[in-house]
Amino acid sequence: MVSTIETRPKKKTHGLLLALPGIFWLVFFFMLPLIIILALSIMTPSRGGIGGDVPLTLDNYDDAFGGVYFRVIEQSLITALTTTVICLIIGYPLAFFIATQKRPFMKQMGLFLVILPFWTNFLVRTYAMRTILGQQGPINAVLLNLGLIDEPVRMLNTQYAVIAGLVYGFLPFMVLPIYATVEKFNFSLVEAAHDLGANDWHAFRRVILPLTLPGVVAGVLLVFIPSIGAFVTPDLLGGTDGFMLGNLIQRQFRGSGGNWPRGSAISIVMMVLVSASVFIYLRWGERED
């Protein structure tokens, strides 16, 4: 493998040229906005809360950590973690089930069904959840008709509705990467483990899990990161119970009476939190190996 890495100088300039669009993209759509947000986050809000002004201040970070706003950070972390865990519990066996189908048709069909929801816009699907979870929705109708409940249960406008919406929305992001690793997994290794005296649990714990861990790590990150910043789902399904960071940040940027510097500071805090949790998780994942 190593021998193929040898390159001639000519190829190097080619490489740089090829990377240009990517570099351009990163500088203008990632670095620059990030710098603007960082700068804004230490400014004083100007009139109407739009844009920032001098003097520079750290008050915005005080706001983000102090008092009521920190509650939102905690609550978002809990919601995102719960979503991720539920996605993992559902997604891991599901990915296994699909990847271990003997007939290729069944495999393709399984994958197809996982991807199918993407054919409809996420916003529209979230609106559909509103109807499904509603007081006059099908779930309540079934429960009422079966006589299990006497009056409709409030499912919409709760934190549970938000978690249900997020799990529904992000489950494919957990299934697909795990599927990819399970697909490549060589099942004769399990037989070998059995031959060497491992029971089912040990074979799973010592052989299957470590070898599919890269897929799990990817899935967890792909679910956790968008969950913590979710905005549409809590807005439509959450009511007063499901207020999340995305909603708080959006509010700061809405204009009249908003506060861009504070919104920026909360965004930075969120980014740091996400990066930190990803970092810890990856380190922990490595050690597990």
Add this chain to the structure above:
Amino acid sequence: MRNLFVGLLVMCLFVLGFGVITVGAQEVTWTCPEGFEGQELNIFNWATYIDEEAIPRFEELCGVTINYTTYSSNEEMIARLRQGNPGFDIVVPSGAVIPVMVADGLLEELDGQDLPNFVHVAEQFVDPDYDPGNTYTVPYQWGTVGIAYNKNAVGDAELTSWEDVFNYDGNVAWLEDQRAMLGVALQILGFDPNTHNLDEIEQARDFLLENGDNVVRIAEDDGQEMLLAGEADVIVEYNGDVFQIIFECECDDYAFITPEEGTNVWVDNLAIPTGAQNPELARVFIDYMLDPVVGAANSNYIAYASPNQTAIDEGLIDEELLTNPFIYPTEEELEKMFFILEDPDTEQLYSDAWDELSVLIGG
């Protein structure tokens, strides 16, 4: 994003429907000045806030195309304009925010009193405090914030006051109108609803928090939908939005009341934002909306109160609406109501209080 979605839906409706133009009971005699054929007009209005025939009829009469987009709060509309007018020719701000908008240079001079149809405007809406001389605005509709409930869900408990809402045992939805909601609390606590005193604003916030355990959602001008879907038994909403569903359902399920303690009364106005692409056509449209027949059709359709005296005098407004004390409140009721006047100095205080409330309430 959601509002964009709703806006798109509304636009689709306008594109798809209304091939045939029908005029209501009364003929529209308003004529369009020459010379606007083929031009475009961009309107930014509140959701569910215009007669469904008003737009296609104007398009027909003037030979123009209208792009119609909606918003759900003054804050949302101002936010769009503050970031640079994306091309709107007409906006519909409440009187409360007009001084701030004028101070920020968000509105273009309109000289409303020079419009031919301004003569129809009722006396009390001419030369208002929020816009002396009608330099920037003319009145469109007026209304109140009140309480609506599902009679079946509430049962025998007849709601008459804010206190009844606060004490209600069941699902309640409030209104995403920070100044109205905090204003109600300030009034109940005996303070000025337009206070500049931070301590009083915070007391109002805490008062709402103490009384908000039953609030499942702070609805963005769509509380009536929650009532219809059974997501809330009691909602706080603008009166007309509720009467729209009360009249539409032809049932006896819903009731609207003006709370005993008093409430917020407001006037919405037609105005031209700075940077409008077609201010001339916008003026023509505003004059069209002041026409008694057109104005009455709007008020009859959306069930808000009309500031058009001619329309009222000539019996163009549905009797059912005109005699409804919750749409046209009595003098006595109006005495107890408060106007909001936004002030740039206190804008941040009120929104910070409201943000904190949004975080802490319910959950």
